[in-house]
Amino acid sequence: MKKSELPDPFEKARESKGYGEMNDQDDPVTMLLRHKDVRKSAHNYKTFQSGAVPGRIVIPSEVNIRDTRQIPFEVDPPVHGVYRAIVEPWFKRPLQAEYQERLRSQISEIVEEALQKGSVEVVTDFALRLQSRALTLLLNTPFSESETWISWGTHVFRSEGEALDGDKANILYHYIDEQIDRASEDPGEDMYSVLLNSEFEGRKLTKEEVKGVMVLTFAGGRDTVINAVTNSIAYLAEHPEALERLRKEPEITGRAVEEMIRYFSPLTQMGRVVTEDAHVCEHAVKADSRISLCWASANRDAAVFENPNEIVLDRKVNPHVGFGFSHHNCLGATHARQILKILLQTLAQKVASFEILDYKENIEDLDHFQRKVGFHNIQIKFNPLTK
Amino acid sequence: MAKITFITSDDETITLEGTSGSVMALAVENGVPGIDGDCGGVCSCATCHVHVTPEDMVKTGSASEIETDMLELDDNADEYSRLCCQIEISDAIDGVVLKVAK
Numbered sequence: 001m002k003k004s005e006l007p008d009p010f011e012k013a014r015e016s017k018g019y020g021e022m023n024d025q026d027d028p029v030t031m032l033l034r035h036k037d038v039r040k041s042a043h044n045y046k047t048f049q050s051g052a053v054p055g056r057i058v059i060p061s062e063v064n065i066r067d068t069r070q071i072p073f074e075v076d077p078p079v080h081g082v083y084r085a086i087v088e089p090w091f092k093r094p095l096q097a098e099y100q101e102r103l104r105s106q107i108s109e110i111v112e113e114a115l116q117k118g119s120v121e122v123v124t125d126f127a128l129r130l131q132s133r134a135l136t137l138l139l140n141t142p143f144s145e146s147e148t149w150i151s152w153g154t155h156v157f158r159s160e161g162e163a164l165d166g167d168k169a170n171i172l173y174h175y176i177d178e179q180i181d182r183a184s185e186d187p188g189e190d191m192y193s194v195l196l197n198s199e200f201e202g203r204k205l206t207k208e209e210v211k212g213v214m215v216l217t218f219a220g221g222r223d224t225v226i227n228a229v230t231n232s233i234a235y236l237a238e239h240p241e242a243l244e245r246l247r248k249e250p251e252i253t254g255r256a257v258e259e260m261i262r263y264f265s266p267l268t269q270m271g272r273v274v275t276e277d278a279h280v281c282e283h284a285v286k287a288d289s290r291i292s293l294c295w296a297s298a299n300r301d302a303a304v305f306e307n308p309n310e311i312v313l314d315r316k317v318n319p320h321v322g323f324g325f326s327h328h329n330c331l332g333a334t335h336a337r338q339i340l341k342i343l344l345q346t347l348a349q350k351v352a353s354f355e356i357l358d359y360k361e362n363i364e365d366l367d368h369f370q371r372k373v374g375f376h377n378i379q380i381k382f383n384p385l386t387k
Numbered sequence: 388m389a390k391i392t393f394i395t396s397d398d399e400t401i402t403l404e405g406t407s408g409s410v411m412a413l414a415v416e417n418g419v420p421g422i423d424g425d426c427g428g429v430c431s432c433a434t435c436h437v438h439v440t441p442e443d444m445v446k447t448g449s450a451s452e453i454e455t456d457m458l459e460l461d462d463n464a465d466e467y468s469r470l471c472c473q474i475e476i477s478d479a480i481d482g483v484v485l486k487v488a489k
């Protein structure tokens with residue numbers, strides 16, 4: 001098996017019965033594994049709600065480590081739509097040329113540094129830094145803030161093991177509280193200030209609501225982006241022909257990004273709470289139990305994708321659910337897509353080849369399924385392109 | 388060369404000309420409101436949804452299965468719905484009128 005490969009642990013269960021079961025802190029989850037069921041259920045917010053107790057739709061559940069409701073993520077329509085409309089324009093800023101230029105220069109610098117050093121540990125010294133610096137653009141905060149975020153390490157919610165770590169999460173929550181207080185005393189043009197000044201149904205957003213949006217922004221875009229960046233580089237290291245192709249046919253870069261998102265599925269699944277007794281693929285689910293929308297499994301469904309376990313760099317029709325689906329699709333997707341697009345372009349321009357020197361896989365324990373999501377660490381040598 | 392007309396949800400009429408590529412790409416390049424094309428045209432985002440004028444359906448053809456599956460969950464979709472990233476520009480679609488869904 002190639003080192004960059006992410007095997008699909010769900011295939012058998014998906015094809016034979018369509019769902020899987022997982023126990024999570026005594027609040028079991030029925031995992032939906034088929035593309036069709038995942039999309040349908042994501043759309044059906046009445047039966048499968050997001051607005052449950054804060055933290056419950058996340059797997060592993062964060063009920064015990066968080067009270068703040070993440071917004072708009074843990075709110076159902078129609079109120080969800082009101083919040084979403086408030087934040088959406090801000091999250092579309094990555095489409096602006098100036099934003100992209102600044103992102104490009106950040107990424108260029110990190111790639112140049114890796115080339116100079118020769119070899120780097122990609123998770124911590126490349127992906128975490130890239131993600132943190134890029135986040136200063138999304139939040140429109142000083143670049144120096146990224147140093148703080150980098151110092152938190154890759155695990156903000158978890159200590160080295162798998163278990164959720166309330167103390168670690170508190171570092172983030174306290175930091176956000178401080179930033180909100182600062183912005184409310186001395187407003188600027190950063191995301192905290194803009195949110196504090198936003199109107200929601202005739203009043204300003206409360207500090208708690210602002211915190212809910214900020215926690216979502218920090219949490220949702222951290223491990224996911226880090227894994228996507230790391231996995232992309234590992235893939236290119238083992239597929240020099242793909243790197244060559246991106247050099248020769250830069251016009252396929254957008255498709256390559258979508259295909260990598262499909263294949264890597266940086267977020268394995270997202271939960272919902274069942275509001276009434278229902279059926280999912282002929283399996284009964286009870287009111288107040290949980291289901292999950294398993295994006296990673298849906299993205300390998302052979303009923304939808306030809307050669308699902310292969311990265312087809314220029315896959316033309318690619319209805320993946322790597323950014324989720326329907327009402328709650330990923331708010332940070334515009335930012336994430338730009339990061340990956342500019343990363344691939346920059347690597348194609350500057351790097352001749354890579355060599356994977358050493359690595360440790362990151363395997364998610366999903367009870368009956370073990371899914372590789374990326375790496376805990378991976379040392380890679382960057383060889384410069386000399387023209 | 389094909390002339391393509393978009394009617395936005397604010398009832399603005401925008402007529403554009405194109406020779407190749409997808410209708411979505413043409414709309415995005417020209418900033419047609421309501422067509423975002425988030426996924427770049429691979430059929431995964433549905434932010435390029437249009438309603439084709441019924442008599443123009445012969446020119447554009449109807450939605451593929453993947454499009455229909457995607458649109459099935461859109462409350463605003465009907466038999467004239469298309470994801471316009473899946474409509475290729477060519478002389479054959481000259482003169483079509485598309486109503487932007489969003």
Ligand code: FES
Binds near residue numbers: 431470
């Ligand atoms: S642009 Fe995404 S589906 Fe058409």
